[in-house]
Amino acid sequence: MHAYANPTRFLAIARPLTPWLLGLGIALLLVGAWAGLALVPGDYKQGETARILYVHVPSAWLGMGGWTALAVAGLVQLVWRHPLAGIAARAIAVPGMVFTALCLATGSIWGKPTWGTWWEWDGRMTSMLVLLFLYAGFVALTMGDEGQRQGGTLPRGAAVYALVGAVNIPIINRSVVWWNSLHQGPSITLRGSSIDGALLWPLGLTLLGFSLLFGAIVLMRMRRIIADNRVAARLRRMADEES
Amino acid sequence: MKPKHQRLILALVALAGVAGAGVLGASALRDEAAYFRTPAEVKAGKAEVGEPMRLGGMVAAGSIARQADGVTIRFVATDGKASVPVQFTGIVPDLFAENSGMVADGRMRADGVFVADRILAKHDERYMPPQMGEMPKNMKLVPGE
Numbered sequence: 001m002h003a004y005a006n007p008t009r010f011l012a013i014a015r016p017l018t019p020w021l022l023g024l025g026i027a028l029l030l031v032g033a034w035a036g037l038a039l040v041p042g043d044y045k046q047g048e049t050a051r052i053l054y055v056h057v058p059s060a061w062l063g064m065g066g067w068t069a070l071a072v073a074g075l076v077q078l079v080w081r082h083p084l085a086g087i088a089a090r091a092i093a094v095p096g097m098v099f100t101a102l103c104l105a106t107g108s109i110w111g112k113p114t115w116g117t118w119w120e121w122d123g124r125m126t127s128m129l130v131l132l133f134l135y136a137g138f139v140a141l142t143m144g145d146e147g148q149r150q151g152g153t154l155p156r157g158a159a160v161y162a163l164v165g166a167v168n169i170p171i172i173n174r175s176v177v178w179w180n181s182l183h184q185g186p187s188i189t190l191r192g193s194s195i196d197g198a199l200l201w202p203l204g205l206t207l208l209g210f211s212l213l214f215g216a217i218v219l220m221r222m223r224r225i226i227a228d229n230r231v232a233a234r235l236r237r238m239a240d241e242e243s
Numbered sequence: 244m245k246p247k248h249q250r251l252i253l254a255l256v257a258l259a260g261v262a263g264a265g266v267l268g269a270s271a272l273r274d275e276a277a278y279f280r281t282p283a284e285v286k287a288g289k290a291e292v293g294e295p296m297r298l299g300g301m302v303a304a305g306s307i308a309r310q311a312d313g314v315t316i317r318f319v320a321t322d323g324k325a326s327v328p329v330q331f332t333g334i335v336p337d338l339f340a341e342n343s344g345m346v347a348d349g350r351m352r353a354d355g356v357f358v359a360d361r362i363l364a365k366h367d368e369r370y371m372p373p374q375m376g377e378m379p380k381n382m383k384l385v386p387g388e
Contacts, residue, residue, distance in 0.1 A: 041372040045338060050370055075258075079251045115363045116336030122278035163258060167265035178269060180277040180299055182346055187368040196371035 007226050010084055014219045021219065025212030032205030040199050052110045053195075054202055058210035059103035063131060064169050066096025066214070067162075070138065071169075074162030077154055084222075087152035089162060090142055091221035095214055097135035104128055107183075115182060123175035124183035127168060134165040152225050279346045286325040290351050298327060298357050299346040299365065307341055320345065320357070331359040338364035 036054035043050035070089050077085035107125070108118050119125065141158040154162075176185050187195050195203070269276075279299030280289055290296055300320035307318040315332040318341075329347055339345055344365030349358050 043370050044373045045343075046366065046370075053370070075254055078254050079247060114336070114338055114366050116339075117363055120278070120363070123276050163254070164261050167261055171265065171269055174269075178273065178276075180279050180281065182278050182363060182365060184366050184368045187370065194369045196369075198372045199370050 018219045021212045021216035025209050028205050028209030032202045036202035049113050052106050054206045056106040058207045059099045062214050063100030063103050070162045071166035074159035078159050086154040087222050087225045091218045093138050095217045100132045120182050122181040123179040127172040127175050281322040282327040283324040292351050292353050302341045304341050327357050329357045335362050336364040
């Protein structure tokens with residue numbers, strides 16, 4: 001693990017990996033979207049509106065997975081002080097927030113024709129909205145701070161914030177089990193799926209496609225932060241030599 | 244002990260503390276964070292007459308009856324353990340149907356009828372193609388039961 005914490009070694013892997021993740025992700029998304037929108041039948045009860053799940057479920061997964069990664073990065077930075085952990089956390093925050101917002105938006109669009117309401121304050125929706133606010137708080141905490149220009153490390157407060165915010169992730173996951181909610185219970189559990197196989201397989205494609213796309217975006221953002229740091233370091237050196 | 248290990252132990256202890264607090268908070272919210280009450284809870288006396296509340300349950304098979312005025316419906320909400328008659332005047336969502344979940348905003352009347360002023364349809368976790376669209380018998384509405 002230490003070997004990859006070095007930005008130079010990281011770049012040697014990230015550079016060739018990015019186009020592969022990006023290309024494969026977009027290809028899977030195109031196939032998955034075509035299959036989900038055109039090929040498979042609608043749901044027996046909801047009809048065509050059910051198709052929004054091919055975007056909604058991957059968005060929820062990436063919003064929650066993004067914060068989990070943010071918390072792990074926060075822990076790695078606090079304990080091991082790896083230079084890449086802070087860079088990774090900074091790179092993940094905005095895409096994670098975008099997917100969380102996408103999850104809320106698609107859920108709302110689905111909720112109106114299905115439930116008869118755009119928004120209700122039930123456990124699942126409220127905890128997901130809290131996740132969006134947590135992301136916004138993290139972005140605000142790490143925007144334009146000193147660490148951004150000094151190797152990308154997080155302010156200690158932001159790393160602790162990422163860890164504490166992770167408490168919300170199991171709450172989102174369990175909200176429909178612990179509390180009576182308007183949102184339905186989990187469709188896909190360890191015991192199997194209550195989404196019929198005929199409707200399920202495009203979800204696998206879009207889930208993987210969005211995940212690879214997310215990975216590519218994070219790698220690109222990490223590379224950008226590293227490049228920015230190098231520029232800043234070089235400018236500092238040049239300024240020192242001149243004076 | 245190396246500082247690294249000290250930090251790791253500190254972080255893990257703090258994490259366990261925060262997770263514990265989260266679990267305690269969530270379990271304390273068990274009743275408060277519920278979006279609706281079930282017919283069994285209503286029968287157990289958790290609903291006062293006239294108090295605004297939400298009632299959630301399955302619409303019992305064959306129970307939807309349109310009243311003479313043409314815009315009022317009556318049906319029975321059930322959770323398998325108890326059932327509550329519901330009366331509603333207005334437009335229901337497309338997915339409101341017998342053998343299907345619903346959540347109603349309203350209040351209990353003294354005669355034991357729940358008078359709703361809004362009805363939402365609750366979708367369950369099953370998705371299937373139309374040709375398979377028969378309701379399995381063992382439907383559950385309230386999670387964890």
